[in-house]
Amino acid sequence: MLRRPMSRPIEHRYRDPLDVIWLGVARRIGWRVERSAEVYASWDGDRTLTLSDAAGFDADDCLAQMILHEICHALVQGPARLSAVDWGLCNFDDRDAIAEHACHRLQAALADTVGLRGFFAVTTDWRPYWDALPADPLAAGDDPAIALARAAWPAATRGPWSAAIADGLAATAVIARAVQPFTRRGMLWRRVAERQHPLGGGLGPDDATCAGCAWRFRGGPGRAVDRCRRHRPDGGTAPRIDPAWPACVAFEPPLAAQDCLGCGACCRHGFDLVQVGPREPLVTAGSPLVVRDGAGWHIPRPGGLCAALAPDGGQWPCTVYGDRPRSCRDFAVGGEACLEARRRVGLSR
Ligand code: SF4
Numbered sequence: 001m002l003r004r005p006m007s008r009p010i011e012h013r014y015r016d017p018l019d020v021i022w023l024g025v026a027r028r029i030g031w032r033v034e035r036s037a038e039v040y041a042s043w044d045g046d047r048t049l050t051l052s053d054a055a056g057f058d059a060d061d062c063l064a065q066m067i068l069h070e071i072c073h074a075l076v077q078g079p080a081r082l083s084a085v086d087w088g089l090c091n092f093d094d095r096d097a098i099a100e101h102a103c104h105r106l107q108a109a110l111a112d113t114v115g116l117r118g119f120f121a122v123t124t125d126w127r128p129y130w131d132a133l134p135a136d137p138l139a140a141g142d143d144p145a146i147a148l149a150r151a152a153w154p155a156a157t158r159g160p161w162s163a164a165i166a167d168g169l170a171a172t173a174v175i176a177r178a179v180q181p182f183t184r185r186g187m188l189w190r191r192v193a194e195r196q197h198p199l200g201g202g203l204g205p206d207d208a209t210c211a212g213c214a215w216r217f218r219g220g221p222g223r224a225v226d227r228c229r230r231h232r233p234d235g236g237t238a239p240r241i242d243p244a245w246p247a248c249v250a251f252e253p254p255l256a257a258q259d260c261l262g263c264g265a266c267c268r269h270g271f272d273l274v275q276v277g278p279r280e281p282l283v284t285a286g287s288p289l290v291v292r293d294g295a296g297w298h299i300p301r302p303g304g305l306c307a308a309l310a311p312d313g314g315q316w317p318c319t320v321y322g323d324r325p326r327s328c329r330d331f332a333v334g335g336e337a338c339l340e341a342r343r344r345v346g347l348s349r
């Protein structure tokens with residue numbers, strides 16, 4: 001029998017790989033994670049997230065889920081609430097239930113990108129809401145949490161933290177799939193979507209395929225090759241797809257002009273400037289909406305919102321639609337810039 005050495009120096013300590021990944025995600029976004037028997041989860045309003053020690057976790061809790069959950073809270077509450085203890089949310093009653101629900105929707109949508117909604121399920125008494133979420137947790141509906149979650153989606157997927165979050169999710173998915181042959185019934189690791197999209201990540205609506213997706217386009221000689229704009233790497237080539245593939249979570253149904261009133265993405269935060277030609281009606285008629293400066297003739301967009309818009313309860317009517325500038329007339333509904341604008345405002349994934 002080997003005897004345990006008494007004075008051997010230990011140079012490398014074992015750590016749970018998933019803990020390593022998500023503590024790394026927290027570090028990359030500038031957070032310090034501490035563990036304590038005194039709390040379940042608490043943000044100090046500065047840069048420290050304190051989570052319960054292992055003894056205080058439920059059996060289906062894990063550090064990965066807890067850290068992703070708190071990141072989603074931070075994203076839903078927005079940068080102004082980073083300096084507030086617990087993101088300014090009340091933990092003692094349901095007064096902030098909408099914000100909590102929005103956090104769930106955002107977390108589910110992020111987990112869906114790698115087919116891990118079941119694995120990243122929230123625990124505690126909030127679980128019934130999570131379990132009742134629809135296939136698309138960001139789809140339009142009458143739950144007020146949807147708008148909050150949608151508003152946070154661009155920051156979650158395109159903002160300064162997005163690369164760390166995406167890397168954490170992708171690394172978790174690799175482990176989740178590698179461990180499958182070794183799992184047993186009842187293990188959290190079993191809660192992994194069995195099927196993935198051929199380009200990676202989770203599947204979208206059951207009855208949809210790439211053929212019907214607005215992100216699909218035909219390129220190459222004779223426009224014979226189906227490709228996907230959505231999964232194009234930065235500056236890279238859009239990957240080939242098979243139109244018969246099941247849709248991924250970023251599936252977007254085709255858009256038409258009648259969708260614009262309820263969207264308005266290209267007129268609000270999608271782009272920076274509405275240029276107007278010097279001979280266009282708005283200029284020749286002396287519209288007070290048009291200004292001229294170093295950027296030429298244009299309609300200003302204070303805070304991203306075009307000055308010609310008159311927002312009305314989720315509708316985005318244009319007050320100069322008949323005389324709108326050519327740059328607006330030429331904007332292709334369902335084209336790449338349209339889809340990009342919708343992504344920037346959280347309407348499209
Ligand atoms: S976004 Fe998804 S569903 Fe749409 S074409 Fe690309 S891979 Fe297919």
Ligand code: SF4
Binds near residue numbers: 333337338341
């Ligand atoms: S982003 Fe596209 S769908 Fe939305 S208002 Fe502009 S053109 Fe219409």
